[in-house]
Every structure is written in structure tokens, then in C-alpha cells.
Ligand SMILES: CC(=O)SCCNC(=O)CCNC(=O)[C@H](O)C(C)(C)COP(=O)(O)OP(=O)(O)OC[C@H]1O[C@@H](n2cnc3c(N)ncnc32)[C@H](O)[C@@H]1OP(=O)(O)O
Ligand SMILES: CC(C)C(=O)C(=O)O
């Protein structure tokens with residue numbers, strides 16, 4: 001199988017100086033009146049000479065943990081009822097999640113009852129661990145343990161804020177007080193777990209607002225809690241580092257994670273987890289760099305629902321890995337089904353541009369992209385044929401499409417959609433895909449001008465049916481045809497092809513024509529010329545139309561199941577060239593009709 005050979009990366013040329021107003025090319029921008037001086041850059045943790053993550057690549061999926069049912073749920077205007085929660089839980093299980101935070105049972109009756117239902121109805125698969133969130137408040141920890149009573153396995157997720165602003169404003173506590181709160185709560189959790197009987201417990205600790213907490217302080221708290229819970233390789237503690245409110249560039253977070261990864265005690269007994277939020281729009285980058293920096297696990301939601309701008313999107317993360325040839329370990333083969341369930345559970349739409357899942361993310365409207373995609377798809381088909389393997393196994397290399405839409409359950413129909421930004425490549429692609437027509441390049445270029453005019457006039461998309469209408473009106477069934485072929489008869493002899501044809505000319509005159517030539521179309525143009533309708537045949541091509549390749553066509557040749565022929569002819573007349581096209585039951589009929597089509601355009 002042939003592969004694209006990429007040339008080596010060019011050497012980086014050092015910039016001549018810092019980009020800025022001193023450069024001659026710098027456009028003079030005016031200063032804004034935005035009150036930017038109110039905001040401060042977060043002091044970044046320094047990791048001198050100890051930054052390994054930039055040199056690493058992701059070669060396997062992290063442990064995925066869904067927090068759709070807790071963090072996602074707490075951000076909804078109408079939190080999920082038990083039915084919506086159940087639907088989402090079942091989806092997460094089907095997709096392959098093994099670590100699912102199912103709620104905040106001390107917060108609401110719905111969360112509490114949902115957990116009770118999962119446990120009492122034995123709905124938690126043996127290989128799935130459900131997790132429940134609790135703040136560091138003893139009465140709420142007690143309620144949490146009531147909710148998980150009787151479960152086979154459960155993870156108790158203890159969380160409290162640690163950053164200075166929260167300590168001072170929310171808790172009005174010193175660092176020592178917050179540490180005491182953490183220890184008291186962790187001990188309480190342990191006591192309740194020890195008393196809980198058959199359930200096998202695991203523990204998770206989240207120093208909420210990790211990213212803006214003093215590193216030494218948060219490291220100390222994490223070590224203390226992990227020691228208190230006696231983290232061990234066979235019963236690891238999950239230490240979850242949230243960017244509760246994302247404040248910095250992703251590389252700053254990566255440095256923070258790497259620093260924790262290197263300095264944590266009992267590292268081999270800790271599952272190092274991250275929980276990025278998307279306030280700066282860089283949650284995905286933060287999560288990806290955090291994994292390079294040492295994180296083992298990522299908490300997030302499907303399509304990024306969550307507080308404010310949301311949690312990190314697990315679909316994007318998993319499919320980013322997939323697009324790099326790494327097993328995502330989650331099943332996204334029906335992304336639209338997943339999206340529909342998530343939209344129903346959250347009562348919120350997934351935007352059309354959302355990576356991998358949005359309606360438009362595999363669609364090109366622009367001409368050059370369409371042309372490249374169309375060529376790429378045909379090249380893929382050729383490579384698969386050469387390698388004698390199904391296309392679904394052939395290495396994916398199609399310009400502008402990072403993954404094969406079919407791998408996530410989409411088809412190719414929406415890949416190219418035509419509007420005023422489209423060109424001949426896209427138009428030819430749609431006619432080929434929807435109607436099986438393989439237009440010659442020059443004809444598709446000519447058709448593109450008609451389509452462009454229609455798109456400019458209508459200001460809307462030209463769907464495949466409208467494209468067919470434009471093509472048909474221009475070439476196949478003009479409103480007021482100059483010439484109509486009523487009948488014909490072709491004979492083949494040693495001297496070439498003979499043709500008898502009966503045509504009507506606009507106004508009703510009938511002409512009986514007689515001609516000969518190398519083929520019926522040449523004989524026809526000669527006969528027409530002799531009858532005073534001058535034309536010279538320049539090119540003629542034809543191909544069979546089986547109908548099989550036309551999935552959704554509602555007009556034109558698609559309605560037929562018997563094989564037909566499409567023919568395209570180019571004539572010279574009135575000092576220029578004219579294309580014609582036709583579809584007919586027989587090849588010679590299609591060729592003659594293509595000549596008629598071109599003549600009709602001469603006399604339109
Ligand atoms: C970053 C995160 O996502 S954390 C998860 C946040 N999720 C939620 O809050 C959703 C569910 N929460 C709730 O339904 C409610 O907050 C409840 C029922 C849990 C508690 O309600 P209330 O007791 O009325 O408290 P309220 O919601 O006002 O919370 C504020 C109190 O909790 C304290 N608190 C906040 N977070 C924590 C924490 N993690 N650990 C301990 N105490 C905390 C605050 O200091 C404040 O205490 P104060 O009243 O003594 O000043
Ligand atoms: C509970 C914690 C992990 C959280 O959701 C956050 O800090 O964003």
C-alpha cells in the first residue's frame with residue numbers, strides 16, 4: 001500500500017526580533033479601553049530542569065473517568081431526574097467507561113435515590129466502579145455512606161478547596177484550619193468505610209482549585225491524606241488535580257502536574273488524575289499535556305458539559321488519540337447515537353462545530369477543500385483496490401478529514417455540501433456520489449458557473465436535489481428545446497456507422513436526417529450540418545449508470561434500477577465550444593442525446 005511520504009520538517013529559523021510594534025510589518029492597533037489592569041497573571045510553579053513532558057508522546061489511553069452525572073449534572077438548569085440519569089449511565093457503561101462518578105448523593109433526593117436504584121436493582125456491572133462525591137462535612141459524609149450502603153464496590157470522592165482565595169473568602173480559615181478540615185474529613189471517611197461491612201471501598205481526594213494553590217501546600221495536603229488512607233499499590237488512592245477554574249496556559253498546568261508526579265510520596269500507590277475545566281478554552285490541551293507530564297487518569301464529560309464553560313470533553317480527547325492510531329478504549333462508533341443520548345440527558349444541544357461530533361465537522365463547503373476531499377476519497381478507494389483490502393482497513397489519508405467519518409458512524413454524504421463557496425470539484429463529487437455521474441472536468445467547470453449563479457442568487461446551500469435540477473435544466477431537459485430527437489436507427493457496415501434520425505426543430509418542423517461517420521454521434525453531427533444546423537463533434541465520453549451508487553437521490557436517474565448510460569459531448573459551433581449531456585437507456589441513444597443537448601444550448 002502506498003503511503004504519503006512527508007518531507008522532513010524544515011529547520012526553525014530564529015525570528016529576527018520580538019513580534020511587536022517595532023516591526024515594520026506590525027499593523028498599528030489602537031489600545032483598548034478594556035480594564036485589563038484588574039487582572040493578574042497566576043504565578044506559575046517553576047520546575048527547573050525537570051520538565052520531561054515536552055519530549056513525550058501519548059501512546060496509550062489514560063484511565064477515563066466520567067463525571068457527567070455529577071459535575072455535568074450540577075451545572076444544568078434542570079438537573080437530571082432518575083430517568084435521564086439512568087439513560088446516561090447505561091450509555092457510559094455501553095461505551096466502556098469503568099470509572100463513573102454517579103452523583104453527589106448528600107446534595108439531593110434525586111442523586112440519593114438514583115444511587116439506591118443502581119445498587120438495589122443491581123445495575124452496576126462487575127467491572128464498573130461507581131464513585132460518589134462528598135464535601136469535607138461530616139454530616140454530608142454520613143449521608144453519602146447511607147447512599148452507598150450495600151454496594152459491592154464504590155469510590156468515595158472527598159473534595160474541598162485549597163487555594164488562598166477560597167481559604168480566605170469561602171472558609172475564612174488558615175492553611176492549618178484547612179488541613180485540619182481535610183484530615184478530619186478523611187478520617188471520618190475511613191471510619192465510615194471500615195464500619196460499612198461488605199463494600200470494597202476506594203478513595204479519591206481532590207484539592208479543589210489545585211491549579212491556583214501554593215504547590216508545597218497542596219503537595220503536603222495530598223501526602224497527608226494519602227498516608228491517612230494508607231495508599232498502597234493494591235489499594236491505590238486517586239489523587240485528582242482539578243483546574244476548577246482554568247487560569248493558565250496548558251503548559252503551566254503540565255509543569256504543575258509533573259512537579260506533583262515527581263514529588264508525591266507513595267507515587268506508586270497513587271492514581272494521579274486530572275480534572276480540567278475549560279474556562280480559557282484549553283481544557284483539552286491541558287489534559288493532553290497533563291498526561292504527558294505523568295497523569296494516569298482524566299475526569300471529564302461527554303462533549304464537555306459542566307460548570308461554566310464546561311469540563312474537558314472526553315470525546316475529543318479519546319478521538320484525538322484515535323486519530324493518532326492509539327486505541328481510545330471507548331466505543332465512539334455511533335457518535336450520533338451517543339450525542340443524541342447526551343443531548344436528551346443534558347437537555348442541551350452539542351454545537352455544530354464540536355470536534356468529532358458536531359453536525360458540520362466532516363463537511364466542507366469551500367471549493368478547494370471539497371476538491372481535495374473528493375480526490376482523497378478516490379485515492380483511498382484506489383489504494384484499497386490495489387492492496388485488495390476493504391477500504392475500512394486502508395490507512396486513512398484524506399486531506400481535511402482527520403478521521404474517516406465512517407469510523408464514528410457517519411457517511412460520506414454530508415462530507416461535501418455545495419453553496420456559493422464551492423467549486424467544480426465539490427459539484428462533481430456530489431453528482432458522482434448522489435447520481436453516479438462522472439462529468440468530464442471541463443463540463444463540471446462549466447456547470448460550476450451555473451451552480452455559482454444559482455447559489456449567489458438564492459444565497460443558500462445547493463443540496464443534491466437542487467444540483468440535479470440545475471444540471472438537468474441546463475443540459476438534460478431545457479425549458480424550450482431547439483431540437484428534439486424523435487427517432488433514430490443506427491447501422492454498422494464496413495464503411496462505418498450509418499444513421500437515420502428524425503428530429504423536430506423549434507416551431508414544429510420535422511427533419512429526416514441521414515448521415516455516416518466513425519460513430520453514431522459523428523454521423524449525427526454531419527447530418528445536422530448538412531441540414532443547416534452546423535456543428536462539429538470534438539469529444540464524446542460515456543459511462544454506465546448502475547444506480548447502486550446513488551443513496552438518496554430523489555430525482556433523475558436514481559429512480560431507475562435498470563442500467564442506463566450517461567454521455568457527455570463537446571461540439572464546436574458558432575465559433576466556440578458547447579457541452580452537452582444526456583442519460584438514456586442505450587449507449588448510442590445517450591450519445592445522440594448528448595449532441596442534441598449541446599445543440600440546444602447553442603440555440604438556447
Ligand atoms: C468544584 C465542585 O464542583 S465542588 C461540587 C459542587 N457541587 C455542588 O455544590 C452541588 C450540590 N450541592 C448542594 O446541593 C448543596 O451545596 C449542599 C446540599 C451539598 C449543601 O448545602 P448547604 O448546606 O445549604 O450549603 P451551601 O450550598 O450554601 O454551601 C456553602 C457551605 O459549604 C461550605 N463548603 C463548601 N464547599 C465545601 C467543601 N468542599 N467541604 C466542606 N465545606 C464546604 C462553605 O464553606 C459553606 O459553609 P458556611 O455556610 O459555613 O460558610
Ligand atoms: C470536585 C472537583 C474535582 C471539581 O469538580 C472541580 O474542582 O472542578
Ligand SMILES: [Mg+2]
Nearest residue numbers: 071242244275
Ligand atoms: Mg469540576
